[in-house]
Amino acid sequence: MARLKFLCDADRCIECNACVTACKNEHEVPWGINRRRVVTLNDGKPGERSVSMACMHCTDAPCAAVCPVNCFYTTADAVVLHSKDLCIGCGYCFYACPFGAPQYPKVGNFGSRGKMDKCTFCSGGPEPDGSKAEYEKYGANRLAEGKLPLCAEMCSTKSLLAGDSDVIAQIYKERVAKRGYGSGAWGWQTAYRENIAT
């Protein structure tokens, strides 16, 4: 099976937020829940760079390690998903996540936050693929239709890549080799304990 990953080429990202609204559109994510966002460093200064961030679907995901009800699972494609039926909204995963990915529909302590929500790599949840029940809890399941996450598919500058680890790493390597610069695969060391040698 493929090992699916995200890769954001920070030298291409222009913070246009297409990834953010594509995600909202595809899954009808409500106001206040942000499965994906763009973070800008050195804002307004020389060297300003932006990175699009969401759940990175980590190897040995720390969210899964701390979950008291064991609601996380990793698919055969290495996508980290969770069950909203099991989630108790404790918020531990939010503290464990190095990327700030878990989102909650309500502000509050412990159980009153509501069911955690996060990026599913456009691949739904435990319910049958493409079912209404799956859509209502987790959003669309593009992977099951043979499509990749919409955020990356719609990226304005092809900065955000999603897909098989080897394939996207190769695209990035070739890009860096051709243009002669690259600030590395952002977040890969943390998420996957590896980087792309360029």
Next chain:
Amino acid sequence: MLIKRTERQARRGTLSALASHSDNGLDRRSFLRRSGLAAGGLATLGALPLASVRKAKAGPPADAGAAVTIRKSICTHCAVGCTVTAEVSNGVWIGQEPSWDSPINRGSHCAKGASVRELVMGERRLKYPMKLVNGEWTRIKWDQAINEIGDKLNAIREKSGGDSVYWLGSAKMTNEGSYLFRKFGAFWGTNNTDHQARICHSTTVTGVANTWGYGAMTNSFTDIRNSKTQIIMGGNPAEAHPVSLQHLLEGKELNKANVIVIDPRLTRTAAHATEYVRLRPGTDIPVLYGMMWHIIKNGWENKEFIQQRVYGFDDARKEMEKWNPEEVERVSGVPGAQLERVAKMFATEKPSTLIWCMGQTQHTVGTANVRASCMLLLLTGNVGGPGMGANIFRGHDNVQGATDVGLDIVTLPFYYGLIEGAWRHWSRVWETDYAWLQSRFESKANMETPGIPLTRWFDAAILPKDQVAQKDNVRAMIVQGHASNSITRIPESMKGLKALELLVVADPHPTTWASLAVSAGRKENMYLLPVATQFECKGSRVASNRALQWGEQVVKPIFESKDDLEIMYLLATKLGFADKMFKNIKVENNLPVAEDILREMNRGSFSTGYCGQSPERLKSHMAHQADFDMLTQRATTGPNQGDYYGLPWPCWGTPEVKHPGTPLLYNTNLAVMDGGGCFRPRFGVEREEKRPDGTTVKVSLLADGSYSKDSEIKDGYPEFTLAVLKKLGWDKDLTEAEMAVINKINPTTPDAVSWSIDLSGGIQRVALKHNCVPYGNGKARMNAFGLPDPIPVHREPIYSPRVDLVAKYPTLPDAKQFRLPNIGFSVQKAAVDKGIAKSFPIILSSGRLVEYEGGGEETRSNKWLAELQQDMFIEINTSDAADRGIKDGGWVWVTGAENASKAKVKALVTERVGKGVAWMPFHFGGWFQGEDLRAKYPQGTDPYVLGESANTITTYGYDPATGMQEPKVTLCQIAAA
């Protein structure tokens, strides 16, 4: 605080506050239910607001067994021309898919394009016609609205004449809509018809057309991949045209290209540049001349190109030589060494392109700015080939098209102007009696006089009658798709909003016309008509690169909205000229057929080469997008093989001629039937020039030894007329039928019939047969005689912080332009005399954010976009903020130089702007001078996000050649609130 940039994580507080007064409760609640919370936490639901039920709620996924169809349309948020691929099931738009086959966007979108589906969900749309009754918004029926509006229009016309009704159309309409709107103006009997191009690229159209023939982007977004040097001066495409960055950045990477951003702000685009040049706002001409100074000094100019294809270099050279590095730095702040480096790259690492947008155009010197840019391109021979050219990024999805189809105050469709010949041409195309058309106007002279620019509608409404050069003041505004808050001097416009006898706003949203009019004290005689978005209509749109794309109707108009075309038909019927106006246009259930309108345009648009783009060809291009090569834009296979995508105009001859379109203007390396061309001799064939000794000499304006590939005339030549064909012996190539049409057009002197008015298309066909360009082969003009400044001259902004420079570089004297006085000189002088720059020491500029567009009411009503930018703000430099005790994220009052204007906004303290410069986005509205106007909108139609408009603070200043406003440079003061 929730302004752009780094602080998005802190969003929570604001959103929960917003949810309480919006009907977002619906989504939040349904999401909680979906999330499984309802089962376990019913107790908490009681605290949530009750949601209204939305009709036809059938979101994704499609119901089991229901068919899902794909419809393709065009994104409505900028002029890159991204294809939108919509999945539709049971009449509901259930999803967007990437448009991989589009040779323009290749699947990509920006935040706006990726969220257009929200527009037809319509929670904050205007849902039915409304009327202001004693200050209250009241629901009415369509027929009542049309009847009352029609009666009032007739009464105003009776009393004050046709010119007292101002028809403000839109770049959001399709070509067919914009064309029909202009035609409507002609049949009503006024030239007061305008649209967003006035405040967008009117100065480009005038300046560039006056240089080399047509006022449009010469190349295309994808062609920028071929450039070795890109200068982006006065544009921030990373936010305004994000998908274009795909091509700019890939070009940068593949060619190791120089990307130079020249801008007062270190923009998101500048963050990806190889060099950033900061200039003082309003000093583009000195910087451009500064580059030319280095180019001439070092002999980097393209001498052969200038000799063959440029007129007036010696005159221009005198001005270029004035701008030595010391003076350039004194005026603009740009160091000479940096400018020399940039000039060298542009002149020697070719091909080079110059990209611009509102940063150059929105000035009192806008026309001169773009002229200077053209001169830099001409000087270095960077026009007419791949990777070169003036890549002028247009703003609205169809602002190029709406301009081409003449939704304008100075011309009939397709740049024919307003002269008698133009009216006679269109009366032939429309098969309408010329005398009847003339009878609709006050007089023949009135019919041939340019109208009032939209920037000054309120001046035309409130100035003393004797200062408005028409029968009466503007008494009624019909606004179909244009913001009010994108026009400068809002405090003055409030007086106009109150004074009007009738105000009609036809739009998907009530817009700030509604909230500001009520705020101004208006209580009656105002109507809001719900118009469908372009996703609910079909028709052609023109992207910035002059390519036409046919958009399908994705879903039927929602609620009681109507298509633009239908509204025009209903009103024309009420006013009694529908039979004449729709003589050759089929109307089905009150909806004029878009295809028929395009065919009528095809028949009359030989001047601009819109004659070959039949609806059938355009639809075929959309259906076979995958056949087109992204880099060349040419179909390599399939039914459109050989065509350029979207048949970018000029697409010569009738559709049967099968001209492939012109991807790059003025490219002599290709034969004209392959998309080649040359500069257009539009200003005569020769000109009498005075020599120093007092004698005169006639100088040719035709090209000298340069011609497009395979041309049978190996030199410059004038535009084609029957007389020219006869002289060449080519008139024998005309068929009898063509000759009959020509003879009918001008029975007395058929020889005078030209390529642009020959409705048979025969003259064009014959010229093309001999590989000649129908419009002739001339020189581009560095000296654009006829313009206010034939050779661009630096002029300080009306409100200049550099009072020491105003005496040397004053604005032009006061004059009467476009029926109104332009008192810029007096205002500039008064500002200096009163010491305005002392009390208002900070330069204020304005611009775009990626999430919003234009006046922003539509995009601020889109919940997926509104969430990303919840507060109006002002960017202020770190040291200016420190001097004033202003904290990042804190409230500030911005005060302006006119009308004691003020605006309460949040401060974004940043080094993005230089010291002494502040910047505001222009998309906000719904607040006025500290007051929240949410209650002034009809209930449930207020945008999610409201804020102060930048144009509350902007001030006087108009380009003498076009009436362009000055939102890019004014003065302000900022204080902590």
